[in-house]
Amino acid sequence: MMIDLIDIRKVFNAGRPNEFVAINGISLRIESEKMTVFRGPSGSGKTTLLSMVGCLSRPTSGRIRLHDREITSLPERFLTEIRQNMFGFIFQQCNLIKGMTVLENVMIPSYPLGERHASLKRRALDLLDIFKMVQKAESKTEWLSGGEAQRVAISRALINNPSYIIADEPTANLDTRLSQEFMDIMGKLADERRTVLIASHDSLVYESPRVDRVIDLRDGRIAEREA
Amino acid sequence: MEKWIERQRHLIDFTLSSLFRRKRKNAALVFVYMLVVFLLASVVFFVQSMKKESAAVLKDAPEILIQRMVAGRYEIIPLSYLEPVQSIRGVSSARTRLWGYYYDPVVGANYTLMVPENSELGPGKIIVGEGVSRVRLANAGDTMEFRTYAGEVIDLVIESTLSSESEMVSSDLILVTEQDFRRLFGVPNGFATDLAVRIRNPREIQTVALKAAGLLPDTRQILKDEILRTYDAVFDWRGGILIIILSGVLMAFGILAWDKASGLSSEERREIGILKAIGWETSDVLLMKFWEGMAVSLASFFIGVMLAYVHVYFASAALFEPVLKGWSVLYPRFRMIPSLDFFELSVLFFLSVVPYTVATIIPAWKAATSDPDSVMR
Numbered sequence: 001m002m003i004d005l006i007d008i009r010k011v012f013n014a015g016r017p018n019e020f021v022a023i024n025g026i027s028l029r030i031e032s033e034k035m036t037v038f039r040g041p042s043g044s045g046k047t048t049l050l051s052m053v054g055c056l057s058r059p060t061s062g063r064i065r066l067h068d069r070e071i072t073s074l075p076e077r078f079l080t081e082i083r084q085n086m087f088g089f090i091f092q093q094c095n096l097i098k099g100m101t102v103l104e105n106v107m108i109p110s111y112p113l114g115e116r117h118a119s120l121k122r123r124a125l126d127l128l129d130i131f132k133m134v135q136k137a138e139s140k141t142e143w144l145s146g147g148e149a150q151r152v153a154i155s156r157a158l159i160n161n162p163s164y165i166i167a168d169e170p171t172a173n174l175d176t177r178l179s180q181e182f183m184d185i186m187g188k189l190a191d192e193r194r195t196v197l198i199a200s201h202d203s204l205v206y207e208s209p210r211v212d213r214v215i216d217l218r219d220g221r222i223a224e225r226e227a
Numbered sequence: 228m229e230k231w232i233e234r235q236r237h238l239i240d241f242t243l244s245s246l247f248r249r250k251r252k253n254a255a256l257v258f259v260y261m262l263v264v265f266l267l268a269s270v271v272f273f274v275q276s277m278k279k280e281s282a283a284v285l286k287d288a289p290e291i292l293i294q295r296m297v298a299g300r301y302e303i304i305p306l307s308y309l310e311p312v313q314s315i316r317g318v319s320s321a322r323t324r325l326w327g328y329y330y331d332p333v334v335g336a337n338y339t340l341m342v343p344e345n346s347e348l349g350p351g352k353i354i355v356g357e358g359v360s361r362v363r364l365a366n367a368g369d370t371m372e373f374r375t376y377a378g379e380v381i382d383l384v385i386e387s388t389l390s391s392e393s394e395m396v397s398s399d400l401i402l403v404t405e406q407d408f409r410r411l412f413g414v415p416n417g418f419a420t421d422l423a424v425r426i427r428n429p430r431e432i433q434t435v436a437l438k439a440a441g442l443l444p445d446t447r448q449i450l451k452d453e454i455l456r457t458y459d460a461v462f463d464w465r466g467g468i469l470i471i472i473l474s475g476v477l478m479a480f481g482i483l484a485w486d487k488a489s490g491l492s493s494e495e496r497r498e499i500g501i502l503k504a505i506g507w508e509t510s511d512v513l514l515m516k517f518w519e520g521m522a523v524s525l526a527s528f529f530i531g532v533m534l535a536y537v538h539v540y541f542a543s544a545a546l547f548e549p550v551l552k553g554w555s556v557l558y559p560r561f562r563m564i565p566s567l568d569f570f571e572l573s574v575l576f577f578l579s580v581v582p583y584t585v586a587t588i589i590p591a592w593k594a595a596t597s598d599p600d601s602v603m604r
Contacts (some may be wrong), residue, residue, distance in 0.1 A: 095501045
């Protein structure tokens with residue numbers, strides 16, 4: 001159970017004067033049920049790499065194998081299905097939908113699956129309870145503090161019970177205490193045998209004892225070292 | 228099936244919540260669209276109803292009217308013309324009619340004066356329509372002054388006012404005795420205005436008209452169907468003119484609504500990116516936008532149609548009255564017969580709901596087919 005990246009390249013604006021190679025021939029095996037951190041400065045290709053692993057975009061060349069299944073050539077519909085069932089995303093800006101309640105935000109990823117409203121709501125409330133957010137279930141997301149919004153985003157990422165959690169610069173807007181709290185939560189998710197992939201250049205993240213592996217990226221290439 | 232229903236339910240839930248989140252924009256859209264539908268539906272209802280009204284008015288009208296022509300102009304007809312018409316096979320009854328127009332300089336209005344067929348109206352007495360009564364502030368027992376063709380002034384006493392099913396015809400009507408009519412207009416004894424012919428079998432109308440034309444070569448025959456067609460054409464024409472007058476406004480509203488509906492704000496684009504990133508398919512986003520478009524356009528359509536119904540049938544189309552009805556002074560006050568033409572309403576439906584829904588879906592489709600990784604940046 002692992003993810004294999006084989007000679008991945010991602011080129012933006014190919015053939016134009018502003019052509020930019022974001023990922024330049026990365027081959028990598030990511031082990032499941034571990035916490036892996038991609039470290040590197042801005043523009044090193046961390047986010048691009050994670051977005052390809054999470055089926056949010058496709059590589060320009062190369063192949064990605066998920067559990068021995070080649071996913072790069074799958075049609076959009078299948079990629080969406082994989083994204084829906086296997087990946088939970090936590091974004092830098094949290095990306096909660098404004099104007100909607102905390103509970104609705106957590107439930108949204110499951111809407112297209114057609115689960116009964118009552119059971120979906122119960123699952124969402126259970127998740128919010130785990131992250132001590134159940135009392136804010138009916139609050140609008142714009143009233144939340146940074147840490148609260150982060151916990152709602154984590155609950156949302158977990159609503160479809162994914163095997164993989166992808167977090168892109170999750171601590172960028174958090175203070176030290178909240179960043180440590182976030183890493184504790186990620187550690188618990190790894191303990192639940194989920195694979196956690198984090199892109200970050202925050203030392204609180206890549207120096208955390210919960211991290212199993214740190215992969216250094218620079219200019220779209222790997223300079224690996226084990227944590 | 229249950230999953231499908233739940234999915235639709237969730238998407239509709241999300242859509243309604245989205246609409247509510249952008250309530251200002253959506254309320255403005257609903258208002259503009261509703262106004263467009265209201266104006267168009269008002270014209271449709273009005274024209275339909277006027278046509279129906281004229282058909283109702285003419286329901287009891289004689290099948291053929293015969294008028295005498297002299298040098299291509301309409302003239303009074305000798306009573307002797309009645310007998311040959313009565314003798315035509317298929318004619319169930321024929322009678323002479325006396326009627327004409329009278330201009331009242333006091334109020335600047337034209338009245339229709341008519342001698343009723345069977346009436347016990349005494350000499351010097353008249354019965355007036357409600358419009359006449361209104362404009363002259365005259366009721367039963369009051370006297371109205373008339374000037375005859377010879378310049379002589381005569382006073383006629385109002386016996387009562389007319390109560391009719393449809394005020395459209397009776398509004399400007401004054402019923403007088405034959406004696407007073409002839410005195411007023413100088414129509415000599417032995418002459419009438421025209422002949423009214425009734426025919427039992429509608430299939431024989433054409434034949435009777437042809438026979439009458441053969442027997443009385445200096446007359447013209449006016450068929451009830453022709454009058455109805457003329458009314459229909461007149462009201463269609465007036466409706467068309469009104470739509471042309473309104474078209475500038477309608478287009479301005481249309482462009483505004485299209486612009487509002489088809490442009491996605493950066494917030495909406497971001498939201499579509501988030502939905503895609505967290506597992507929504509392009510089709511889910513499009514379905515959600517479809518429900519959004521439907522909710523706005525259906526709400527506008529139904530509110531617009533309902534307001535138009537109230538405007539036309541309860542407020543007598545107060546906004547269009549002067550243009551569409553075409554009476555100069557004596558506006559009839561009547562409640563029109565409600566008439567719903569489902570064909571015209573469906574045309575209106577497809578012209579308003581479908582383009583709007585498409586206008587909302589296309590930009591969403593553009594946004595939803597791009598890679599969802601933009602939300603990570």
